[in-house]
Amino acid sequence: MMIKADPMLMIPGPTPVPASVLEVLARAPIGHRSSEFKATMKSVYTRLKWIFQTEQPVFLYTASGTGAMEAALVNTVNPGELVLVLSCGVFSKRWAEIAKTLGMNVTLQEIPDGQAFSPDDVAGILKAQSGFKAVCLIQSETSTGVLNPVESLTAAIKQHSDALVFVDTVTSLAAAPFYMDQWGVDIAVSGSQKGFMTPPGLAFLAVSERAMAAHKTCKTPGYYFNFTQNEKNIESGQTPYTPAVSLIRGLDKALEMMQTDGLEAIFKRHQLTQSMAREAMRRLGLALFVESDILASPAVTSVIPPQGVSVDDIRAGLREQFGITIANGQKDLIGKIFRIGHLGAIFPRDMLTTLSALEILLYQSGYRQYPLGTAVGAAQEVMVASHD
């Protein structure tokens, strides 16, 4: 078929880009040293601080979120120094891979997929071993759908050590509450293709005074991601090297829309689509991979398919019949869970669409415990209740 519904991304990134942002992205690039672009860049720098809820500098890199993770470590930790990584899935574990590659001395603490860390876990680890330069963790573990309680984990880390706290907020920023300064986080990183409703290509890194101080004593801070180079360009509304001009102009538009709505409204919308997904799956009798509502990410909902139903078949059917993409599990979880993204410019309308299509696929795959309309009916009820 040539005539088909435009693709609908229900994955935890890249997320859909609103038409108003696409229009800006379609404009011809302007020079990155022009006064027009400097004004845009200054606006972006200011707005990024608001997103991270920080008064401290936020750097913008033309890179993926992984680049910003490397930036955090390479700028602050010397080879041979101790790094603790709290891993609860593929993305939090990446901190360890990066740190090892950079020659750091890594302690990797892993918990089973689908679980979050507790402050007690952290206290136990830090009582057993000390001397960490940095503790790396994640807020929303995209591979499992877990939301770590970053506020209390950061407090526990600070109580039991002097380590810097680095948080991967790639899929949590602008979806789950995150308060960099208030919580005392030292570095937080994110990327444009997530809650920012912008295509991939930009990474953001918010940095505390403590982390900047560590950077000043770092012997191997790297070049492209170097904090000093980036910091000194902020004042003049520039970046040290040529940035992705078009993406940044689109990002400024997206951030403007986000500021107009406010963080509370954005969090509430994510919570609503998340609740719709979770309630629909429960009503269909399916098991949620993260059972606790509080420890579930507002960016992505992981679901265990019914016995005998293939994740590949569901995903292929959703794509072919409806033009909808949802995610498979990753690594060990491939085929064991499917993941419905609800991050960024995703609305209750999209969730009704996805759930009614998904329900058809489950039915076609032989799972017929409940009549058609059951899952989407549950989501409709959640939506109706949200208006009461």
Added chain:
Amino acid sequence: MMIKADPMLMIPGPTPVPASVLEVLARAPIGHRSSEFKATMKSVYTRLKWIFQTEQPVFLYTASGTGAMEAALVNTVNPGELVLVLSCGVFSKRWAEIAKTLGMNVTLQEIPDGQAFSPDDVAGILKAQSGFKAVCLIQSETSTGVLNPVESLTAAIKQHSDALVFVDTVTSLAAAPFYMDQWGVDIAVSGSQKGFMTPPGLAFLAVSERAMAAHKTCKTPGYYFNFTQNEKNIESGQTPYTPAVSLIRGLDKALEMMQTDGLEAIFKRHQLTQSMAREAMRRLGLALFVESDILASPAVTSVIPPQGVSVDDIRAGLREQFGITIANGQKDLIGKIFRIGHLGAIFPRDMLTTLSALEILLYQSGYRQYPLGTAVGAAQEVMVASHD
């Protein structure tokens, strides 16, 4: 809210434009006498013949469908000559308004809203009065959702008179089967913003040899819409006056996609979304304004709201909560029906979305006879059955 779902048009035109067509529309215009544009124009002329299922010429006007209706009459009927208009709603009645304005002698035959003409009706009318130069009718009456049986009506007209047969196929072309030559229709008109998946601005007029012969004897054939001027430009891939270049390039892309899929697949898709809408409304206990499935337009479904439920409220809620636009009734039917469009680039996915949202609005408006999920469940069943 600045961040909201992009608008979703579930009205019988303008219809959604696929991303692949939008991309072409966004290109800078080229000269309308350039060889590149002539090639596009030739392609469009050929493809339009296929859509109308005719070997006879199809003219393209930069105008709305109403312009093409005027073109049909002004080019073939002299002032004072007799015209029969078979009116079953706002749009079919427009033939009479145009003919009167042009000084023609109009016999207006009206049937109640929601009804279609039968061949017996037509035979009765033509036995009671003769001498018509043209009989004007409509295939899909957009204001009520009726689909006239044009094939048998045309046969009845030809059996009982020598009149030319003019059919408004504005919202039926590329949605319901229409075979210009096989059925013996003399003029058929349509517009870009309907089944053609292109923005408004272009009108099409297919013309038979008989209608061209009538044109040659017409004393007041007008200027802009003149058949002779348009006919002689077809060979060279031109239009007599500057056309809407960008729209035509987008149209060519849309027609290419339509040809690749084939008419059968396009009709089938319209039938499916129509059935989903009709079955969902029936399951909710709502009355369809056109009871017969056979006489219901595959472009639009008209529904009588439950007692006490305001069409305005439903439409406002759909727009505000979901970004979805459906249509009100027109003229006497304002507030008495709502109309769900399913014309052009509308897919089962869109119908699931719209029905689940509409069901929420009905529920919020106090209509709670059935649990949430009932309407969309019925539509899901129709879709599942279509795959069996």
